[in-house]
Amino acid sequence: MQKILVTGGAGFIGSHTVVALHEAGYTPVIIDDFSNSASSVIDNLKDLTTSDLLFFRGDVNDKTFMQKVMRDTKPSAVIHFAAKKAVGESVANPLAYYRSNVDGLLTVLETMQENDIKSIVFSSSCTVYGEPDVCPVTEDTPQKQATSPYGATKQMCERILEDVTQSDALNSVALRYFNPVGAHPSAKIGELPIGDPNNLVPFLTQATAGLRGPLTVFGDDYGTPDGTCVRDFIHVMDLAEAHVSSVKYTLSHNGYNTFNIGTGHGNSVLELIKSFESVTGQKVPYSIGARRPGDIVKIWADTNKAKNELGWQTTRSLDDSMRDAWHWQQSLK
Numbered sequence: 449m450q451k452i453l454v455t456g457g458a459g460f461i462g463s464h465t466v467v468a469l470h471e472a473g474y475t476p477v478i479i480d481d482f483s484n485s486a487s488s489v490i491d492n493l494k495d496l497t498t499s500d501l502l503f504f505r506g507d508v509n510d511k512t513f514m515q516k517v518m519r520d521t522k523p524s525a526v527i528h529f530a531a532k533k534a535v536g537e538s539v540a541n542p543l544a545y546y547r548s549n550v551d552g553l554l555t556v557l558e559t560m561q562e563n564d565i566k567s568i569v570f571s572s573s574c575t576v577y578g579e580p581d582v583c584p585v586t587e588d589t590p591q592k593q594a595t596s597p598y599g600a601t602k603q604m605c606e607r608i609l610e611d612v613t614q615s616d617a618l619n620s621v622a623l624r625y626f627n628p629v630g631a632h633p634s635a636k637i638g639e640l641p642i643g644d645p646n647n648l649v650p651f652l653t654q655a656t657a658g659l660r661g662p663l664t665v666f667g668d669d670y671g672t673p674d675g676t677c678v679r680d681f682i683h684v685m686d687l688a689e690a691h692v693s694s695v696k697y698t699l700s701h702n703g704y705n706t707f708n709i710g711t712g713h714g715n716s717v718l719e720l721i722k723s724f725e726s727v728t729g730q731k732v733p734y735s736i737g738a739r740r741p742g743d744i745v746k747i748w749a750d751t752n753k754a755k756n757e758l759g760w761q762t763t764r765s766l767d768d769s770m771r772d773a774w775h776w777q778q779s780l781k
């Protein structure tokens with residue numbers, strides 16, 4: 449079976465993509481240094497994939513390590529997740545973000561070139577758009593000045609991929625994720641933030657489980673129907689399956705391409721809370737607080753390009769995401 453190298457494969461989106469790759473008949477080859485993931489994820493993935501995977505512990509910035517893995521496993525394609533992804537942290541420590549996110553991609557591309565591997569799927573983000581003037585955003589929506597070093601690294605990496613694709617006959621796809629939420633329905637893998645969660649849903653499920661104080665909704669005075677921010681919350685398994693479609697696409701199409709990977713719908717923070725309460729029967733402890741600096745008011749995706757060119761679209765609802773997120777939180781007891 450064709451091997452697909454998954455850097456950051458023990459992470460939230462990476463681990464779910466490993467399962468989707470296995471289900472599609474590929475052999476996942478995972479690289480992870482556990483800097484932002486737990487080693488237990490590998491054991492759980494072996495359960496979910498009947499051990500049909502390979503794992504190598506190491507850092508994508510370690511050229512010698514990467515060269516050995518690529519030479520020994522000879523993957524058909526690479527999915528590159530391994531990167532730092534906390535917006536606030538990137539403002540506090542921009543150098544670490546440029547080293548990890550930009551230098552890491554360069555190391556992956558150089559070792560691919562040296563091993564004649566031509567296909568890569570890259571983990572980008574809707575952050576590249578900044579605060580859009582119009583929603584839904586299409587892939588042609590003009591990108592604004594990044595509002596964080598994290599967003600800047602994603603814009604730089606997309607440009608690097610586009611330039612290297614043109615010069616080296618690389619076949620590459622950048623997937624612009626919206627807001628990944630939920631967990632695998634088995635509750636064996638899910639979002640496992642180390643320390644205090646940055647993102648809404650893990651904070652919400654931990655507050656509901658009584659593991660921390662009430663959730664603070666960061667502002668209800670925005671120009672939206674209920675005053676809270678609007679996002680495109682996509683089930684992580686839908687997002688994982690988009691990576692399988694993208695691997696197939698890079699193995700059969702030349703050039704560089706970008707795709708919005710979202711549901712195509714916007715939901716507010718309060719609508720997400722209502723969805724969670726309705727499918728779990730739990731009451732979310734929350735209060736309304738001040739706006740969070742740097743938050744954009746609203747963003748959601750136009751997903752027609754992924755539907756028409758990747759043959760991919762979401763099949764899971766926000767209720768499905770909330771149900772699976774709660775099952776995952778309960779499994780962590």
Ligand code: WQD
Binds near residue numbers: 572573628649
């Ligand atoms: C969502 C909404 C908050 C926490 C970021 C990155 C993006 C991607 C996903 C990596 C916002 C509100 C949150 C809380 C709240 N990451 N919120 N109380 O900021 O949309 O996107 O994470 O790729 O690139 O930018 O996600 O989950 O932090 O926030 O009210 O305790 O929930 O204000 O409106 P965000 P988020």
